[in-house]
Amino acid sequence: MLIVTCIKQVPDTTQVKIDPVTNTLVREGVPFIMNPYDTHALEESLRLKDRYGFRVVAISMGPPNADVTLRKALAVGVDEVVLLSDRAFGGADTLATSKVLAEAIARLAKEDELAFVICGQQTIDGDTAQVGPGIATRMKLAQITLVDRVDSVDLTAKRAVLRRKLEGRHELVESRMPAMLTVVREINRPRYPTVPMRLAAADAPVPIWNNEVLGLDVQTIGLKGSPTKVNKIFSPQREMGEIIGDGTHDPDGTAKLLIDRMLEKDLLAL
Numbered sequence: 001m002l003i004v005t006c007i008k009q010v011p012d013t014t015q016v017k018i019d020p021v022t023n024t025l026v027r028e029g030v031p032f033i034m035n036p037y038d039t040h041a042l043e044e045s046l047r048l049k050d051r052y053g054f055r056v057v058a059i060s061m062g063p064p065n066a067d068v069t070l071r072k073a074l075a076v077g078v079d080e081v082v083l084l085s086d087r088a089f090g091g092a093d094t095l096a097t098s099k100v101l102a103e104a105i106a107r108l109a110k111e112d113e114l115a116f117v118i119c120g121q122q123t124i125d126g127d128t129a130q131v132g133p134g135i136a137t138r139m140k141l142a143q144i145t146l147v148d149r150v151d152s153v154d155l156t157a158k159r160a161v162l163r164r165k166l167e168g169r170h171e172l173v174e175s176r177m178p179a180m181l182t183v184v185r186e187i188n189r190p191r192y193p194t195v196p197m198r199l200a201a202a203d204a205p206v207p208i209w210n211n212e213v214l215g216l217d218v219q220t221i222g223l224k225g226s227p228t229k230v231n232k233i234f235s236p237q238r239e240m241g242e243i244i245g246d247g248t249h250d251p252d253g254t255a256k257l258l259i260d261r262m263l264e265k266d267l268l269a270l
């Protein structure tokens with residue numbers, strides 16, 4: 001059975017800057033990395049492979065240089081990789097992205113029975129957490145988000161028991177297979193590649209599927225198929241904070257000062 005893991009090459013957001021004139025991201029000189037959440041999705045796929053014998057295929061949609069990220073997946077032990085790259089895919093929002101990924105996964109599932117699609121919870125460049133659920137909706141898969149533990153998988157009954165991390169509690173879920181999982185960082189600690197695996201991955205071929213392979217309507221993918229647009233990017237502007245009074249030695253006086261200041265700024269209605 002097959003696990004498809006979706007990974008994305010993203011700019012290292014710790015080094016991203018914004019051009020104050022154009023209000024666009026300055027990408028020159030910014031290194032690209034595998035989306036950190038996706039490293040945990042990849043690791044969980046490999047752990048399930050180790051436990052149950054799944055075949056793992058990692059896919060990524062991006063420019064030709066995204067093959068570097070897929071080689072990292074090969075270096076830690078995935079069986080195959082596929083790069084989805086075409087100018088027609090460029091500028092896609094989450095809706096158009098999920099369409100391309102879903103079509104690629106459906107093609108892979110024709111060769112081997114699909115067990116899971118595993119994605120990171122979200123990406124650090126978009127933070128929408130919409131692509132995984134979008135894939136599940138398009139493919140009519142069971143959808144389990146925020147997974148922090150896979151308890152068991154019954155290959156005969158095609159059922160899985162998973163734990164979700166919710167605010168202040170956990171939820172245990174039994175799901176049918178195939179299923180789409182999005183995982184949180186707490187689920188595991190990603191492994192490191194060995195030197196021989198890294199060297200082998202550097203020379204391994206990375207198949208590229210363009211839209212001639214997928215055959216999607218160009219009006220429904222890429223920029224043309226994206227109903228949402230980013231009009232402006234800007235750094236948050238914050239005013240300097242103000243410390244009022246001495247809350248340790250005079251809490252009552254400080255509270256009065258705070259109330260007076262809030263009244264001055266019309267932040268409090270009496």
